Amino acid sequence: MSDLLREIDSLALFRGVRYAEPLNSLCDFLKKMEAGYTIDEMIESYGHFVSILYSLRTDADLSGAVWDALVADMNPYLKHRIDTLVDPENATKMSTLITLTAERELDLITQIASNTSYEFKEGMYYDGYLPDFTSSRIDFKARYMELIDNLATTGYGIYAKYLMFKIDGGKIKPVKHPDPIRTEELFCYERQREKVIANTRSFLMGKRAADALLYGDAGTGKSSTVKAVARMFEKDGLRLVELPKTEIMSLPDVIEMLTQVPMKFILFIDDVSFESTDDRIGSLKSVLEGAASGGRNNIVIYATSNRRHLIKESFADRSDEVHKSDTIAEQMSLSERFGLRVLFDKPNKQDYLTIVHKLCELRGIKIPEEELDLKAEQFAIRGGGRSARLARQFVDLIGG
Template structure:
């Protein structure tokens, strides 16, 4: 095994000092890719045995393959969504109002990170080759052209690439945080509240508004209310209630694909976790994004107290509700709290004195949503309209009479007339015609 010349050893030491000198941007190196990069530097600095060097380089390459991103571009992405004192304050405060010490720390860190950015895969491969002359040249991760083009579209990334000194980009970086946010919300658009923390949803439901037909008036109201939210005006909490399979949930999920690039984020909260809603709300306060808290299939039993947490969010308490958050809930019930005839006042001594007040509170809970959108069961005309639309999107070519005959058969034999049934029918028919184009038949 050979060794690095003193000049290259000095370069490795310099990079290690730069990484150790970070004041507020330490988090960009804490994930697996950053740790693999630092470990490779440590192995090179020790001039370890050949196997250790190859393993360390292999770990870094493995992380690049997982992220489909080369080390320099990955580092840029980490900087752009970094969650640290500078980025947190920059997203809520004008640049000129930020503490001067915090700006100076960010500038210092950016200079350090620029040195790490300039350590390319080609350079690392050459160092490995110098340490182990008899080995094959280490494979270098090459960024795919389409991914490079996508990254180049980001103005801040282009600015950093052209600058000789990244410290000069500190104001532009602050503006980026103010526009796009930081941390989890800058990296993902869909989330689930689970075990008292937000979990990113890597593959949100791909449904788009263009796939949904019927209930046009309800859709327009929901879109208009969402536009209010995105524009910074007071938006209403919305209850979508009606028949099963009518597309209530799909309509909400489709909003993410319509408005995600404008800062909309969707957070799914299960009914069992509604007690945590005040905690969720406080996590969202003060961020530049706009949030829809999505509660699906909402209803409560008579002794269920979790609705009280939702009531606080809908009506507010002493703490003001942030203007960047609304609740969109779906339900098959107009009155969300289940009521029994036995709940109604009876002439017995043990009855509650103001029993009708309790009944009224249960019945009026749904009224606390500012907007209530009703989804009536689809009639035959609406159902067939949905089928024709989805069949056209799927490229199904059947004559109108046959398509409608099969669609009505499906509705009769399966789940009735609804948007869900139309989707299930078209999915089934697409597969059937692809695999059994001549003899296929519905069962």
């Protein structure tokens, strides 16, 4: 066990992994073994280490937990590769010595994480109960080098672990339980959805792509379309970052942060509308105008709104013809900065019932067609009119 402790403490390039869990708690336990602590103190320390491991991995896999820590670690080797991808012209050359160190330390981590509870119990000379854990014996060098070679698609840190994020207080925070909607669960609106998919595919291929405004009636699936399309291209390195309207003034800072990540992002602004005096209009306009200059090649902005014109007209704006003309031009100026504008209108009766039938089929709900249609129509009337959202709510209700 002394050799194991020395191996962990010798990590330099991946020092962050040494002080992350579960290795930090493991080191505390090993130091107590090394120092000849009493059996009671060692049992307590061992129990604490295994408790930490269980909290990190419900499969009790030491190797998996150490891998998670490694993926989250922003070490010099990873940072150099990121910098090279983001700004290849100004990237410095990586020393061969550091490359060799990375390979050697990854081999060491493989050895460290391959231990199971059996080895530790044997070293404690204790016949009583001690909790067990296992190891999937990951080849850290092979797996990490594969990750490094595919950063643009697999991601790293939080971008490897999560698909969707939200701006909160100017910081990028992961959404740990995102909307699970997929394109296969969206019905009707095929023409609208295909426009968004085609634009997103062009964006990922490095071709010409536009910022998009999805507008129209409430509950027609605009936000669901954006989230489902992001999930559709997750394995191609696409991530979604939602920007609340309250954070729009921080747009330039958010874009600066995302341009330093060698992945592709949908910057999503949901339910957009402004009063004519809102200062956020100028901030959004300037960012949309900047798209043409190529300053954010890895970011597209997708916004949704129930309004075609994102700036609301006040009563005073209608006071005279000249003012009215200026107001219309101002209202149009923001929405027209989106190169792709897609209308989602309320479904007719046939489309509404088609959505209901398809969702029931997807979930295995079997109700006679006439009865289903009658109940669905009654639900729509009580809900204020047909919409894709109401169709989904109705199916959720009858599905239990």
